[in-house]
Amino acid sequence: MTHPYRAQPPRAFWKSTIAGKHPLDVADWYVKRFPIDGARIATAGSCFAQHIGRNLRGRGFRYMDVEPAPEGLPQSLRQDYGYGLYSARYGNIYTARQLLQLLQRALRRFTPVQSHWEKDGGVVDPFRPTLEPEPFGSVAEMEALREDHLERVLRLFRNAEVFVFTLGLTEQWLSRADGAAYPLCPGTAGGVFDPAEHAFHNLTTAEVRADMEAFLALARQINPDIKLILTVSPVPLMATATAQQVAVATAQSKAVLRAAAGELVQAHEGVDYFPSYEIITAPFMKGYFFEADQRAVSPHGVKHVMSVFFDQHPPAKGAGGWVPPDPAPDAAEPDAEPPLRPRMAPGVAETAEQVQCDEELLKAFGPDADPE
Amino acid sequence: MRILIVGDSHAGPLKRGWERLRAQGGLHGGVSITVHPVGAAHKLVLPFWQPAGDHARITNPRFRRRLSRIPPSGPRPDAIGLSMPFWSGRVVRKMGQQDLSLHGIGGPGRLVSDAVFRQMVLADQQEILALADYLLSLDLRLFVVAPPGYFRDFSDLPRLGPLRLLRLDAAYRAVMRAELAQRAVPVVDVPEACFDRQGFMLSAFRNEDPADTHHGNSDFGALMIGEIERWAVARALSKS
Numbered sequence: 001m002t003h004p005y006r007a008q009p010p011r012a013f014w015k016s017t018i019a020g021k022h023p024l025d026v027a028d029w030y031v032k033r034f035p036i037d038g039a040r041i042a043t044a045g046s047c048f049a050q051h052i053g054r055n056l057r058g059r060g061f062r063y064m065d066v067e068p069a070p071e072g073l074p075q076s077l078r079q080d081y082g083y084g085l086y087s088a089r090y091g092n093i094y095t096a097r098q099l100l101q102l103l104q105r106a107l108r109r110f111t112p113v114q115s116h117w118e119k120d121g122g123v124v125d126p127f128r129p130t131l132e133p134e135p136f137g138s139v140a141e142m143e144a145l146r147e148d149h150l151e152r153v154l155r156l157f158r159n160a161e162v163f164v165f166t167l168g169l170t171e172q173w174l175s176r177a178d179g180a181a182y183p184l185c186p187g188t189a190g191g192v193f194d195p196a197e198h199a200f201h202n203l204t205t206a207e208v209r210a211d212m213e214a215f216l217a218l219a220r221q222i223n224p225d226i227k228l229i230l231t232v233s234p235v236p237l238m239a240t241a242t243a244q245q246v247a248v249a250t251a252q253s254k255a256v257l258r259a260a261a262g263e264l265v266q267a268h269e270g271v272d273y274f275p276s277y278e279i280i281t282a283p284f285m286k287g288y289f290f291e292a293d294q295r296a297v298s299p300h301g302v303k304h305v306m307s308v309f310f311d312q313h314p315p316a317k318g319a320g321g322w323v324p325p326d327p328a329p330d331a332a333e334p335d336a337e338p339p340l341r342p343r344m345a346p347g348v349a350e351t352a353e354q355v356q357c358d359e360e361l362l363k364a365f366g367p368d369a370d371p372e
Numbered sequence: 373m374r375i376l377i378v379g380d381s382h383a384g385p386l387k388r389g390w391e392r393l394r395a396q397g398g399l400h401g402g403v404s405i406t407v408h409p410v411g412a413a414h415k416l417v418l419p420f421w422q423p424a425g426d427h428a429r430i431t432n433p434r435f436r437r438r439l440s441r442i443p444p445s446g447p448r449p450d451a452i453g454l455s456m457p458f459w460s461g462r463v464v465r466k467m468g469q470q471d472l473s474l475h476g477i478g479g480p481g482r483l484v485s486d487a488v489f490r491q492m493v494l495a496d497q498q499e500i501l502a503l504a505d506y507l508l509s510l511d512l513r514l515f516v517v518a519p520p521g522y523f524r525d526f527s528d529l530p531r532l533g534p535l536r537l538l539r540l541d542a543a544y545r546a547v548m549r550a551e552l553a554q555r556a557v558p559v560v561d562v563p564e565a566c567f568d569r570q571g572f573m574l575s576a577f578r579n580e581d582p583a584d585t586h587h588g589n590s591d592f593g594a595l596m597i598g599e600i601e602r603w604a605v606a607r608a609l610s611k612s
Contacts, residue, residue, distance in 0.1 A: 067482070070466070070467070070470055070472055070484050070488065070492060071466050071469070071470055072462075072463055072466045072467075072492040072495060072496065073484075073488055073491055073492050073495070074491065074495045077491055081485075081487070081488050081491070132485060132487055132488070133487075134487050136485060136486075136487075137486055140475065140476070141475040141476075141485065141486060144475040144476070144483060145475060145483050145485055148482060148483040152482070347469070349465075349527035349528060350414075350465060352527065352583070353414075353461070353527060353585075353586060354412060354414050356381075356579075356581065356583065356584040356585075356586065356587065357380070357381035357412035357413060357414065357587075358381070358412055359581065359584070360381040360382075360384035360385070360579070360581075360584065360587045361381050361383075361384055361409050361411075361412065361438075363384060363388070364383070364384030364385070364386075364387040364388050364407075364409070365384070365387060365408075365409050365438060
């Protein structure tokens with residue numbers, strides 16, 4: 001007797017894939033839906049997405065960074081100032097609503113009423129309030145930097161061929177005035193919480209799906225071929241604003257995100273799902289990859305997740321390395337803008353200036369100062 | 373009063389200006405100035421000194437050929453003038469190469485925040501500020517001698533544009549001025565009369581070498597030596 005299960009591969013069966021296996025020996029987690037080698041890849045999402053971006057960059061993929069750290073800013077400070085975490089300095093984007101509104105803001109289709117939060121004598125951007133360790137000195141500075149950021153975010157979405165997004169949360173705080181979604185509750189990292197202005201909302205599966213559908217439609221208006229890889233962060237909620245116990249709230253949040261991701265994959269050929277959430281949190285993994293706080297994912301866990309991803313997406317030989325801030329324009333990308341100059345080794349003018357310094361020293365202080 | 377001036381290549385015009393004043397008998401009788409080079413500015417971002425008890429030992433082998441310690445052995449100077457902390461060229465050039473700018477300048481360039489720029493300046497001056505802190509800890513009096521501003525033919529002007537160049541330089545100096553103020557280190561500035569209306573240095577003070585677009589000349593050096601002398605007398609250094 002024949003039936004559909006007979007045609008299924010071994011990975012479709014619990015007994016052959018999971019039962020009796022050591023957690024680290026469980027295989028076949030993921031089969032890619034489309035290749036990404038050679039493609040311009042951008043990342044965003046909750047904090048777990050940082051690992052994906054860092055590994056894509058480190059393994060020679062064409063990872064986009066439209067706001068790279070300035071040369072001259074010490075390496076040790078770059079992440080503190082929001083550089084190198086994602087493909088742009090948008091900070092953590094926890095929810096689908098935030099992602100949708102980011103693109104809407106970049107396209108100037110949405111301008112939130114609340115433009116800034118006050119903090120410690122300065123101001124922060126409500127939509128990336130922890131971008132830098134100190135608040136900005138003025139509203140004008142903060143707004144200028146935000147405008148500059150949004151322009152680059154728009155270029156990012158216009159030019160990315162693959163966008164990797166890690167869904168992190170469903171719980172979020174919204175402006176009652178216009179529905180603007182904040183990454184953090186007002187009052188926690190700037191601003192003042194006011195129940196008359198701010199409302200808590202826990203996104204439903206339908207809402208996450210709708211927000212992601214709206215995002216995808218909008219992104220494809222400016223970049224018709226963009227593909228999406230979704231992941232769900234395995235990191236539990238730090239705190240819940242619901243009446244539930246935090247682990248219960250986490251279960252709901254992750255279930256909603258996972259379900260929405262699954263629906264999106266079913267609905268769109270250009271959307272893939274990578275199961276970082278399952279690799280870390282599946283019951284048979286026994287919490288093996290969580291740190292002692294049962295929340296942070298250990299470096300071993302990250303490494304294991306990434307190995308699964310790169311088993312399916314091996315970097316091609318000779319694949320492009322660092323992607324310049326703006327891809328070079330070509331006929332297929334009428335909106336692409338000229339690339340920035342590549343980072344320079346000392347140029348002619350700089351070298352000449354150094355020689356002039358030596359010559360000035362020689363001229364003033366004599367032959368003891370002759371160049372090496 | 374004895375004043376020691378140490379610095380990058382901008383100490384060159386100071387030395388040449390001092391020599392000219394000496395030859396012309398134009399030095400202030402009550403102030404004794406000595407000018408020593410440390411090294412070229414592009415190498416001052418790397419470690420070049422270390423603490424050595426009552427002085428800073430210069431560790432860069434090339435620098436040591438000119439000056440092995442600060443202060444030099446012999447009588448302690450009443451004040452040490454540093455001509456290194458205000459030269460913005462390294463950071464300004466990096467900003468230009470990466471097409472970066474600051475809020476309020478306008479025009480092209482990706483913006484970095486004032487705080488990020490400040491960190492870039494502090495990183496650029498890390499070794500020099502550490503040297504200043506160390507010398508202050510030895511109860512040596514310090515002041516800073518400003519280098520010339522930018523000349524209109526500065527090599528990176530075409531890339532940066534005049535407004536961005538001047539504003540970045542001003543921002544750099546503002547960061548350093550605040551750092552020095554925290555340490556109660558005064559600054560001997562370039563007189564306003566040396567600048568044109570836009571803020572560029574007058575070409576009368578440009579280096580004698582046509583290819584050199586960023587150093588002053590001996591006229592500039594002599595003028596600044598005069599400023600240092602006036603500052604020293606006014607501050608009555610010898611009394612403190």
